[in-house]
Amino acid sequence: MSARSHRGWVLALTSIASLMVALDTLIVTVALSTIRDDLGATLEELEWTVNAYNVSLAVLLLTGSALGDRYGRRRMFVVGLVAFTVASAACALAPGVGWLIVARIAQGAGAALLMPLSLALLSAAFPPERRGQALGIFMGVTGLSVVGGPLLGGAITEGLSWEWIFWLNVPLGLVVLPFALTRIEESHGADSSLDLAGLVLATGSALGLVWGLVRGNEAGWASAEVVTTLVLGAVLLVAFVGWERRKAHAMLPMRLFRSRAFSAANGAGFLLVASLFGTLFLIAQFLQVAQGHSPLQAGLRLMPWTGCLMIVAPIAGALVDRFGERPFLAGGLALQAAGFGWLALVVAPDLAYAEMVPPLVVAGIGIAMAMPATQNSAVGAVPADMIGKAAGANTMLRQLGGVFGIAVLVAVFAARGGYESPAAFTDGFAAALTGACLLAVAGAAAGLLLPARRTTTAPAAGERTAEVVRS
Template identity: 80%
Template sequence: MTPRSHRAWVLALTSIASLMVALDTLIVTVALTTIRDDLGATLEELEWTVNAYNLSLAVLLMTGSALGERYGRRRLFAAGLVAFTVASAACALAPGVGWLIAARVAQGAGAALLMPLSLAILSAAYPPERRGRAMGVFMGVTGLSVVGGPLLGGAITEGVSWEWIFWLNVPLGLLVLPFVLTRIEESRGAGTGLDLPGLALGTAAAFGLVWGLVRGNVAGWGSAEVVASLVLGALLLVAFVTWERRAQEPMLPLEFFRSRAFSAGNATGFLLTASLFGTLFVIAQFLQIGLGRSPFEAGLRLVPWTGCLMVVAPLAGALVDRLGERPFLVGGLLLQAGGFGWIALVAEPGMAYGPLVAPLVISGIGIAMAIPATQNSVVGAVPPHMIGKGAGTNTMLRQLGGVFGVAVLVAVFAGWGGYESPRAFTDGFVAALAGASVLAVLGAAAGLLIPRRRPAATAAAAATGERPQEVVRS
């Protein structure tokens, strides 16, 4: 156990690292319009500046966790911090969009070490009776990225330059690294195998499918390139599933999916994040291109939406324990769908901001209701000693959902609009928001498949160490 004098350091250092990772998921969204102008990026290239980071993070997440468990959490955490910091500098120095995309891949790889190992190091440092409070502080600091990401990104892009959204990570990384090496005790988990064939197949499958979706509008949906990419991605996905069924220590434990709560919870989380990330990609640009706002003004106008996550999510999380996940999943996703659909109905070039506030708040409340319920459903469906893998699987699939959502909704945007004028952009934006609403409705439908829990039985199961799904009823 970590000495008491070092626990506060552990909490501070892991929280800062997690905040850096979460910020870089969101902070770039407000800068996309400026990056497009400065680097002459196409819509497809802009999409990859977001998806390169998310895809790299998603597919390497479980491997990053396994490396830390085997070779030392502090050692790999420090390596991830160095990789993330160096890659951030490479992003800031990018002379062209190709360089920027490559550096974002490296950033995602560093983040894939930082994200899971932050939680593992923090859990190992605190005794069970003090762990909940530490986790609350950790999640609170990480949650600041939701509100602060677009706002900070807009302020930096407008006040300095877009490169500084990446330079910001460099002094933070250099400041934190010496304390990571001196204030965090080394720890390891149970021997964990590295599923390298699974990693290779999963990465290739995800890349093939995303490449096909990204290139569809450019090369043509019936072109040999797009058809071959989608077919190859699908075949590799089948090969990945086949391998994971045979692997002794699979990256993605398929036996978890026999639980309806686990499967439906992950499907809901995937679609929720797909709808959310796809919307994030276009809405900040709509506020700038469609409504003529500056980057900072765009970030400020997203606060009613993102702020709901900070306020509502803790309340929803507490109620989920008492009432079960299904009402919050279904209700939250329907609110998300309704809010996005409302925006699609009222969006016009040059419109006033006021009519957007109510649907932004409604969708924000819905997302904040659903997120803790998806996590609770998934983690509660696995045995206590497998919670780490269950949570890692959920995080990986949510990140992949974000990649999928950006690819699909940008394809919809490109099919209906473009950057030629505010009207053209708004036409594409409306179509994309309608698509985001459909994804959220599909997520709500998946949520209906989650078993209805009996709170008393669930509490008894937790006390006896039984699997929660053994005490559910449809």
């Protein structure tokens, strides 16, 4: 198989896998009101329906990346695909909200293999000078989940039932599986050792921090449960950093964070997704609870916002290769902040849809600009043999950002509003939008810390393409 053909297959298959993973983050959003009514779920249980998946995915991402480096990225990609497909069927068969949450945890475990290994396989397949364009296409396909997730979720929920949003993954998984086995070349990371102590410390730290964030709204931020889990997570994080600094073959080499490009990109990516996921959790419910739209109508009304990722991301990815990441990362997050801040100022139960579209489009364009820039900067700031570890860290921090954003913005919503009336929901939603704006502003500030792009000379024929390391 030629190098060009191999790159094409890797781009196609990893993009579909990323689409599946992202779809199950987003397709649930417009079904939340139906799930709340059908299963009698509370606000906390709705939050767990989303975050059980995100928590499992976040705490196991570094494990997934390390397993790929050790046992083969293609092999573990296939294992993740099978696990994700089976868990999706379990979600569809859930008789109650408890079963659904457990099945979502299993889904997240499969996704924890798919996401970092998709990014690692894709980044390794393309040379640095073409990687931004490939990542732009990758994000554009993933953007189909942002466009199609709410819309498809609304259509399925209204036309069939919410269970069918999970059955959708089964045929997709069955189609991708044979091609993943035959069209992706096997690859390993340079470090084939498995850092078991690092895995335990990283997983325990992430779980403790995430549990405290999610439970803070219900149990109380000063409760013994929340304080204990947050402190334990922080202690384990310090222990993980100390262990990784001393270990010769670390799962996540701390020296990567000495690169300003790597650190700034990951900080900005964390805040970008925090602002996005927290808003997405609430906006579909606003359209249904406060404005009385059906799930399908809510999904349709989100398309001007979500459609921007599919359209703008491939263009932005190609421009990133030419002009560098900083203007797209900082500028994109600034637009995201402007869009959410604008919507917070005008939102009302009787807000005309025409008044919602401009701020949603502004925010959507900003998100689409920033996403390929943050990923390209993170994986482009490390040597080729560190791409798998960098991809795992980048994806983990973005997922933790999503959990953090949902937890924080739901806490803001609950403090200022509720489900009692359209006015009450709108009051909470406006406050949450203000919080989302502030998170995006902080992300834009982090994006400004990216170093200026260095111009490199293309390698001579036959030479190995050098990675650009920015510090």
